[in-house]
Amino acid sequence: ETVEGLAALSGDRRFAFDSYRRFITMYSNVVLGLGHDDFEEVLDDHKDRLGVTVDTDLSAKDWEKVVADYKAVVERNLGHAFPQDPHDQLWGAVGAVFTSWMNDRAKFYRRMHDIPESWGTAVNIQSMVFGNMGETSATGVAFTRNPSTGESRLYGEFLINAQGEDVVAGIRTPQSLTRAGREEMGETALSMEEAMPVVFAEFVDVVGRLESHYRDMQDIEFTVEQGRLWMLQTRNGKRTAKSALKIAVELAAEGVISEEEAVSRVEPAALDQLLHPTLDPNAARSVVAAGLPASPGAATGKIVFDADEAERLAQLGEAVILVREETSPEDIHGMHAARGIVTARGGMTSHAAVVARGMGRPCVSGAGEIHIDDKAQTFTARGRTFKAGEIITIDGGKGEV
Incomplete structure (x- = not known):
């Protein structure tokens, strides 16, 4: 009923079912405890069948079929249907946030940053704004200063017709916020400054006021819903x-x-x-893949595809490089254990990039040439295949593997 109501209210059936499939995925993961893999497999199968590569190419009918298959995944794995009552969904989400305070990654993060266990956590409940309501909507992440160099200029990425997790998880290649940033990165897709000049001007004014108020560099998440700017959160930004x-x-x-x-x-x-270590600029190097210079420094170590394995080997004194499609909060212990991080997807404001900078770990993100086979424990790039345990070097300052 809700998704049909959202479709009628918005006049956009595709948007409604795109939002519903996102909700099923996130709720199933955070509240019901299902992994992302089964849902990603369903979506990849649909995209392969349709001959498309990005989510925005799927139609309303396509998303309806994806939703049906997602519900089947829940029923198959849990033995019951996906919850339909909004009140049940809300209280399930609230309970999951409180419970998350004692999960393994939260406890690890507290130890790493000396946060007392007695503090506990709170739950904010707020209405949703949608960055995936068409070409006049967008979502993004911004830093009021460059978190890698400290340069005093707006830095960040955004995506048109997307939701926040698409930027952080690197689902699609994000675009630069500013024209200068786009030109610096050699991108062809328009920056937010060029694509949405009126909204961008308002955004620049707001982020300037936020930095002045908090007296520190800010890490900001925002959404544009049908041309209207919404600020979602701000916090002091992680930095090198x-x-x-x-x-x-x-x-x-x-x-x-x-x-x-x-x-x-x-x-x-x-x-x-x-x-931090750097590579000899005069030494010969065989570059097997290139990505974004997400966090500076150089590191050499054994290829590892799993965060738990990275932690295990590091405890044995092994130097490892964690190679992932993209990282998530579940990988935090492996990122801390690794000497460096490589992701096939994600931009300069992705989870891997932000966390690596805060930890002082070299990181190459968005190395799209890398194709990972988790089952075979290998990655392929430029016609060469590398197995888990083989040695690679990364240059986080140049974005090279």
Whole structure:
């Protein structure tokens, strides 16, 4: 009933069923405990059958069939139908957030950042805005300063006709926010500044006010729904040690913070990152894949495709490089254990890029030439195949493997 109502209200049946299939996937994962793999397999099968490569090419009828197959996945794995009552769905989601405080990745994150277990978590319930309501809608992630270099200019990515997880998970290749960023990256797709100039001007004004208010570089998520800008969240952004130093110095020079506060904002332990390994620029290198320079530094290690295996080998003293299609919060322990990270999908604001910068790990994201076969534990790039356990080197400053 709800999806039919959303279709009637919006006048866009494709949008309604696209939103419904996203909801089934996320709710099944977060609340019901199902993995993403079965749902991804269903979607990939539909795209292969239709001869398309991106989600936006699927029609309303296509999404209706995907939804039916997704519901079958839930019933097959759990022995009961996907819940239909909105109140049951809401309370299931609330309960899942509270329960998440004690899951393994949350406990690991707390240990890593010295967060007391006694704090607990809260639940925000807010109405949804949709970035996937057509070509006048969009979603994105922005930093008020460059989180890798500290440069004082707007930095980030967005996608037209998409929802937030598409940017963070690297489902599609995101576009730059600014024209300067697009030209710097050599992209042909229009930036937000060019594609949505009126909304972009409003966005620039808002993010400037947010940085002034919080007196620090901000990591911001936003959605544009049919030409109207919505700010979803803001927080102090994760950054490299080099970036932290530059941002602190410049905020002090701008009179935003005192020199004493600037000094206190740079963790002494983080200064070790300024001495991160680099590759000899004159040494011969055989580049097997290229992606985005998501987090600077160089690392060499054994190829690993699984976060648990990365942690296990690291505990044995092995240097490993975690290679994934994309990363998610479930991979946090493996990312922490690895010397470096490579993802086949995702942009400069993807989960892998943001977390790697915060950890000081070299990272190459969006290396689309890499094709991973999880079952065979191999990846193929430029006609060559590499197995788990083989040694590779990554240059996070150049985006090379």
